[in-house]
Amino acid sequence: MIYEPNQCPIRFGLGVFGDHWSLLIIRDMMFRGHTRFQDFLDAGEGISTNVLSDRLSRLEAQQIISRQKDPSNGRQVIYELTDKGKDLLPIMLTIFAWAEKYDPKTRVSKELAERIRTDLFGARDEILATIKQSI
Amino acid sequence: MIYEPNQCPIRFGLGVFGDHWSLLIIRDMMFRGHTRFQDFLDAGEGISTNVLSDRLSRLEAQQIISRQKDPSNGRQVIYELTDKGKDLLPIMLTIFAWAEKYDPKTRVSKELAERIRTDLFGARDEILATIKQSI
DNA sequence: TATATTGCTTGCGATTTGCAAGTGATGTTA
DNA sequence: TAACATCACTTGCAAATCGCAAGCAATATA
Numbered sequence A, B: 001m002i003y004e005p006n007q008c009p010i011r012f013g014l015g016v017f018g019d020h021w022s023l024l025i026i027r028d029m030m031f032r033g034h035t036r037f038q039d040f041l042d043a044g045e046g047i048s049t050n051v052l053s054d055r056l057s058r059l060e061a062q063q064i065i066s067r068q069k070d071p072s073n074g075r076q077v078i079y080e081l082t083d084k085g086k087d088l089l090p091i092m093l094t095i096f097a098w099a100e101k102y103d104p105k106t107r108v109s110k111e112l113a114e115r116i117r118t119d120l121f122g123a124r125d126e127i128l129a130t131i132k133q134s135i
Numbered sequence C: 001t002a003t004a005t006t007g008c009t010t011g012c013g014a015t016t017t018g019c020a021a022g023t024g025a026t027g028t029t030a
Numbered sequence D: 001t002a003a004c005a006t007c008a009c010t011t012g013c014a015a016a017t018c019g020c021a022a023g024c025a026a027t028a029t030a
Helices: A009-017 A022-031 A037-041 A049-061 A089-102 A110-121 A124-133 B009-017 B022-031 B037-041 B049-061 B089-102 B110-121 B124-134
Strands: A065-070 A073-081 B065-069 B077-081
Touching (some): A009 B022, A022 A037, A049 A065, A089 A110, B022 B037, B022 B049, B022 B077, B049 B065
Antiparallel strands (some): B065 B077
């Protein structure tokens, strides 16, 4: 595994969601079905309009989301996750499972968290050791 | 970085790694075995000393890493991942798999990426549909 | 035609960042 | 033991980014 700056998957990921807002926008699209500018503003996170506008542009440029006019209402724009965006689900799920384990306030289905953990958390140290040797 | 206690796991995660540098520091500890201040500076990412200092403090405060003086060299400090920090591995791995799929430059073992994907990516739309109903 | 809604953009002060230059504690060398 | 080097920071400051409020153009509704 090579970690040249531009060959690093973590850096690539950070380029997409390495800021305070992008992951929240993706979460709202993924789990809350948000599709419009106003939806994100109303989500209660306190994002400002200029930053929201900027993040939506970036996410569109990175093909995480698509942007199209609502044919039935010319004022509205519909934002939707692309396949690339939907494929961020496993990342979301592992964050769910981790938060469920360490944040007493987080409310995630224990069933879901358990499923994810048995898939990946269980072999943590093993996997870590294996990976380190291949770097 | 803002952390407002919520019941959302994504917000909880963002409180830990929702900035440009924290995940890179964790990556360096997890996969490159970095333990010292200078290690992170030399990693070639261009983090500045004041920001590095700040992020190490925050990560320690959040119990993602531990901080102790090197008993064999009083000038040096040893930073290490806690269990809470090591448990971020699945999040790292899912980022790996996602980047391997979408970033042509990312170099990750295809075997590893495939394993992660078959565990979690395969049932993406199914899982998404199930989760949406429960949120 | 007048007004409301929607998705932005603009202006500006406040916060955060990157960069360079310290600083103090500790270790090494002559 | 005196001089110097190393290490983990801290400080000061200009520049970038951010939050907030206001404004704007296009479209819809009354």
